[in-house]
Amino acid sequence: MKRLFSIVLAVVLAICFAFPIFAEAEKAIQLPAPQMDGGMPLMKALKLRCTTREYSGEALPPQELSNLLWAACGINRPDSEKRTAPTAMNKQEIDVYVALPEGLYLYDAKAHVLNLILAQDLREATGKQPFVKDAPVNLVFVANYTRMGEGPKEVQDFYAAMDTGYISQNVYLFCASAGLASVARGWVDKEALAKVMMLGVDKKIMLAQTVGYPKKK
Numbered sequence: 001m002k003r004l005f006s007i008v009l010a011v012v013l014a015i016c017f018a019f020p021i022f023a024e025a026e027k028a029i030q031l032p033a034p035q036m037d038g039g040m041p042l043m044k045a046l047k048l049r050c051t052t053r054e055y056s057g058e059a060l061p062p063q064e065l066s067n068l069l070w071a072a073c074g075i076n077r078p079d080s081e082k083r084t085a086p087t088a089m090n091k092q093e094i095d096v097y098v099a100l101p102e103g104l105y106l107y108d109a110k111a112h113v114l115n116l117i118l119a120q121d122l123r124e125a126t127g128k129q130p131f132v133k134d135a136p137v138n139l140v141f142v143a144n145y146t147r148m149g150e151g152p153k154e155v156q157d158f159y160a161a162m163d164t165g166y167i168s169q170n171v172y173l174f175c176a177s178a179g180l181a182s183v184a185r186g187w188v189d190k191e192a193l194a195k196v197m198m199l200g201v202d203k204k205i206m207l208a209q210t211v212g213y214p215k216k217k
């Protein structure tokens with residue numbers, strides 16, 4: 001019996017090494033260059049923009065993920081490194097974390113790369129609604145108060161919220177244009193999420209936003 005168990009274990013391990021069942025999180029995902037000349041007319045995207053709460057589990061191809069993040073707050077003027085979304089005094093204080101099934105990543109707009117933060121599926125922790133755990137992408141917008149520098153807390157909170165809103169609307173409009181579904185989400189256990197994301201005290205979770213393909217009716 002012991003021998004049989006050892007043989008079965010050896011076979012299972014051999015198969016696992018040959019065909020990895022559990023995809024390992026890549027340390028960095030180099031996104032393909034964003035396609036900046038596509039999409040639908042802006043007025044049509046505005047007409048279609050809406051909140052959707054039912055998703056198919058289908059993953060976004062790398063090109064779609066690239067386009068999404070660039071639209072959200074990528075660099076659109078390389079000379080000045082300014083972004084598709086404005087920020088008060090150009091502080092660029094909102095970081096976009098991306099919760100994928102294989103791990104939590106942080107978007108680096110300059111390199112257009114996703115850097116691995118945690119090789120763990122944190123999608124469920126990004127919100128209190130049932131669809132978040134199965135949707136392929138959950139964005140988490142985090143304000144970095146150190147980057148905002150000195151100033152009254154009240155003003156910083158206001159700017160961080162405003163700057164998050166612009167990014168979120170960019171995501172909504174991109175999704176409308178690309179046939180994707182999205183929902184901005186404030187209903188998040190921010191304390192618990194900040195803990196699992198291991199955020200420092202100068203970082204504040206502002207909003208989450210789910211993106212995926214709409215569930216087929």
Ligand SMILES: Cc1cc2nc3c(=O)[nH]c(=O)nc-3n(C[C@H](O)[C@H](O)[C@H](O)COP(=O)(O)O)c2cc1C
Nearest residue numbers: 049050051052053129168183184185186187188207
């Ligand atoms: C700041 C903000 C927070 C939101 N939080 C949630 C949320 O936690 N859960 C949710 O299902 N929808 C959330 N929504 C989506 C709104 O409910 C939705 O935008 C509203 O019902 C109007 O629908 P529409 O986006 O289709 O126009 C949020 C929207 C915003 C702008």
